[in-house]
Amino acid sequence: MAISGGDLAVVIKPEDHPRIETSKVGVLLVNLGTPDGTDKASMRRYLKEFLSDKRVIEWPRAIWLPVLYGIVLNARPKKSGALYAKIWNRERNESPLRTYTRSQGEKLGAALASHPEIIVDWGMRYGQPSIEQALERLDNAGCKRILMFPLYPQYSATTTATVNDKFFEALIKMRYMPATRTVPSYQDEAVYIDALAASIEKHYATLDFEPEVLIASYHGIPQSYFKRGDPYPCHCWKTTRLLRERLGWSEDKLITCFQSRFGPEEWMQPYTDKTLEKLARDGVKSVAVFNPGFVSDCLETLEEIAGEGAEIFRHNGGVNFTHVPCLNDSSEGMKVIEELVRRELQGWI
Ligand SMILES: C=CC1=C(C)c2cc3[nH]c(cc4nc(cc5[nH]c(cc1n2)c(C)c5CCC(=O)O)C(CCC(=O)O)=C4C)c(C)c3C=C
Ligand SMILES: [Fe+2]
Ligand SMILES: [Fe+2]
Numbered sequence: 001m002a003i004s005g006g007d008l009a010v011v012i013k014p015e016d017h018p019r020i021e022t023s024k025v026g027v028l029l030v031n032l033g034t035p036d037g038t039d040k041a042s043m044r045r046y047l048k049e050f051l052s053d054k055r056v057i058e059w060p061r062a063i064w065l066p067v068l069y070g071i072v073l074n075a076r077p078k079k080s081g082a083l084y085a086k087i088w089n090r091e092r093n094e095s096p097l098r099t100y101t102r103s104q105g106e107k108l109g110a111a112l113a114s115h116p117e118i119i120v121d122w123g124m125r126y127g128q129p130s131i132e133q134a135l136e137r138l139d140n141a142g143c144k145r146i147l148m149f150p151l152y153p154q155y156s157a158t159t160t161a162t163v164n165d166k167f168f169e170a171l172i173k174m175r176y177m178p179a180t181r182t183v184p185s186y187q188d189e190a191v192y193i194d195a196l197a198a199s200i201e202k203h204y205a206t207l208d209f210e211p212e213v214l215i216a217s218y219h220g221i222p223q224s225y226f227k228r229g230d231p232y233p234c235h236c237w238k239t240t241r242l243l244r245e246r247l248g249w250s251e252d253k254l255i256t257c258f259q260s261r262f263g264p265e266e267w268m269q270p271y272t273d274k275t276l277e278k279l280a281r282d283g284v285k286s287v288a289v290f291n292p293g294f295v296s297d298c299l300e301t302l303e304e305i306a307g308e309g310a311e312i313f314r315h316n317g318g319v320n321f322t323h324v325p326c327l328n329d330s331s332e333g334m335k336v337i338e339e340l341v342r343r344e345l346q347g348w349i
Contacts, residue, residue, distance in 0.1 A: 026143030033126030154235035220258035280316035290324035
């Protein structure tokens with residue numbers, strides 16, 4: 001092709017720009033993030049990036065930054081590092097969230113192997129591998145179309161939107177930008193509700209007791225975020241309702257709670273820890289907790305629920321506690337990811 005303009009006459013041969021000629025399609029899975037290690041320096045680096053995000057902490061900077069640098073980043077790295085150490089994947093020297101996200105990427109790649117034009121990669125909103133690094137790999141591989149999947153079933157500005165922000169921020173720096181799509185939240189998709197139901201039924205079949213109550217425990221957000229328009233709690237309530245209908249259970253057998261409070265504000269309620277305490281005190285002896293909002297088991301499910309939650313329940317008189325694992329890279333979980341990806345890729349493959 002010859003381009004001429006004024007004294008400029010350039011000849012571009014296709015082999016000079018191989019990326020122009022490819023029709024590769026990238027699929028990028030993104031989850032929240034992970035520290036590189038449980039040591040204080042790694043934890044501080046991770047928490048600093050995470051808690052500097054204006055989508056996560058909406059307080060005015062003039063108030064928040066002195067608190068972040070003066071208090072949180074001094075006290076929390078050691079405390080959080082000790083919690084991460086309890087759940088760390090020592091074989092791979094990484095957090096479970098990174099292990100599961102990698103596996104989801106590999107399994108999705110295998111499931112889409114009949115489409116050699118698709119390249120699957122994965123990254124994290126905070127920490128490594130970053131979205132920018134993953135995007136660079138896909139770009140180098142010649143992907144001129146990229147589907148980015150924020151791995152959160154329920155939309156929140158604190159999660160889905162900030163992943164989208166980071167993705168588009170990385171695109172800003174590209175001269176030859178790919179076409180892009182993002183996967184929407186899927187709180188009410190049949191494939192997701194079916195997968196949750198199947199994983200509960202599968203887990204219950206392994207128990208030697210019948211839980212009287214199942215708590216669907218979602219990560220919380222401050223009430224003020226909800227009041228200002230974040231639809232996240234509505235998405236959580238809808239997931240629980242659909243699951244209840246799918247299982248044919250009563251309102252008191254499957255309840256919604258919110259966990260992982262942070263800071264002094266009121267968060268969405270009822271709180272999971274307080275509910276476990278109350279159920280035990282009211283005489284409930286057997287309880288199950290699961291985390292439909294977490295695609296992969298992580299600190300918040302393995303340590304806060306399976307560890308601390310079990311302890312709270314037993315300490316207050318409860319007897320049987322079980323944590324239903326997240327969908328992770330199970331066949332049910334991969335079916336959800338694969339179906340949504342295939343649907344969003346329509347017209348591209
Ligand atoms: C104001 C603070 C926070 C908001 C809002 C928030 C929302 C939110 N988070 C998740 C999912 C995860 N959060 C995780 C860890 C985590 N979350 C916060 C704070 C807020 N989250 C902190 C400070 C931490 C770090 C851990 C700690 O120090 O206690 C994780 C686990 C990551 C892991 O590697 O295991 C997940 C996942 C959602 C879904 C959400 C709102 C919808
Ligand atoms: Fe969080
Ligand atoms: Fe927590």
